[in-house]
Amino acid sequence: MSSAVHAAPTWRYIVLLALLLGAQPIATDLYLPALPALKAELGNPSLSLTALLLAFGVAQLAWGPISDHYGRRPVALCGATLYALACFAAAFAADMSLLVGCRVLQGVGLAGLIVVARASSRDLFSPQEGTRILSKGLSGLGLIALVSPLIGAALASVTPWRGSLAAMGVFGGIVLAWLYWSFPESLPADRRSARFTLPGATTAILRNPRFRAWTYIVATSYATLFCFLLSSAFVYGNAFKLGILGSGLVLAGNCVFYIVGTMWCRRMLSYLRPYQATARASWFHLAAGVATLAPALVYEPWLPAMLAGQFLFSIGHGVVQPCAQAGAVADAPQYAGRASALSGFAMMVVAFIIGQTISPFLGSGAWPLVVAMAVGAPLVALLANTVLKRAHET
DSSP: OOOOSOSSOOHHHHHHHHHHHHHHHHHHHTTGGGHHHHHHHHSOTHHHHHHHHHHHHHHHHHHHHHHHHHOHHHHHHHHHHHHHHHHHHHTTOOSHHHHHHHHHHHHHHHHHHHHHHHHHHHHHSOHHHHHHHHHHHHHHHHHHHHHHHHHHHHHHTTSTTHHHHHHHHHHHHHHHHHHHHHOOOOSOGGGSOSSSOOTTHHHHHHHOHHHHHHHHHHHHHHHHHHHHHHHHIIIIIIISOOHHHHHHHHHHHHHHHHHHHHHHHHHHTTTSOHHHHHHHHHHHHHHHHHHHHHHHHHTSOOHHHHHHHHHHHHHHHHHHHHHHHHHHHHTOGGGHHHHHHHHHHHHHHHHHHHHHHHGGGTTSOSHHHHHHHHHHHHHHHHHHHTHHHHHHHO
């Protein structure tokens, strides 16, 4: 196991992680309040979200090896540039096909940013410390995700949906500037891949039981969260009649509890290993599934129970995400970019499939989200207490 390059994080790197990781909720959450308006103008908006995530997942498979070979900084700068330009182009899209095309390019740029965020944490820190650092960066992501739907709701009331996409481009420009001035190369020259293609590297990663366990868990947890993101405006804004601002406040509340989860994660890591902290937090996932489903089975989907389930889930996800993202690259310091890419690809493919499954039912009430929570949240708890524990204890 390679030693860490630095003993302690700097505030610039924590801010960098927050910006890189925060580019994902900016790309998704910011325009969620505008989805009904987008649907009215250009048609079903679900593909504009799921296509971004699919492109995001697939592009990681290229960015990972590129970053292992050429370094993290060039990939991050290219990713931020593409992200910003694609967002500004999307703001002027005249039809859904052009919008989807721009969102695909945005997803490709986003992939480079996320690969660099995860891989650089392994470049610079040990696995245990890297998990703590990622949890700090993800707390920053939570803050960005907290304000995104509120800004999106304000923009949606003024510039139905184009303003939200232009705002994403502005954020991309901020990320690019911060990268340029504050991010030196994190991958030492002696740990760069001598060749772009490393025979057996992917196989070695996929055969690692810890990598597989962490990927199963983070893919399941994120896919469940994605169902909430995709359906929130329709469930809370329309079915429960909370409107654009109300659905934005629900998204913001989710982020508050997610930040609580990341803070709890750091506290637990002072006396537990990451897999133990994940297993403990997974009971919040189980409670979330039960809280959401039970009233719906007895009578019908109930707003207080839906909110309680979402917030419980967010606490658990705030622990699972940093632990799983750091855990997926922990055993592969020599090709952390590839490990990050493979795990991220799996996350996005699962989210894309689940998103496409529920998208035909959007607007039909709260049941699509109820079912997603009832299945996905308990599955995270099952995986954390079986597959993940076996991978670390045998």
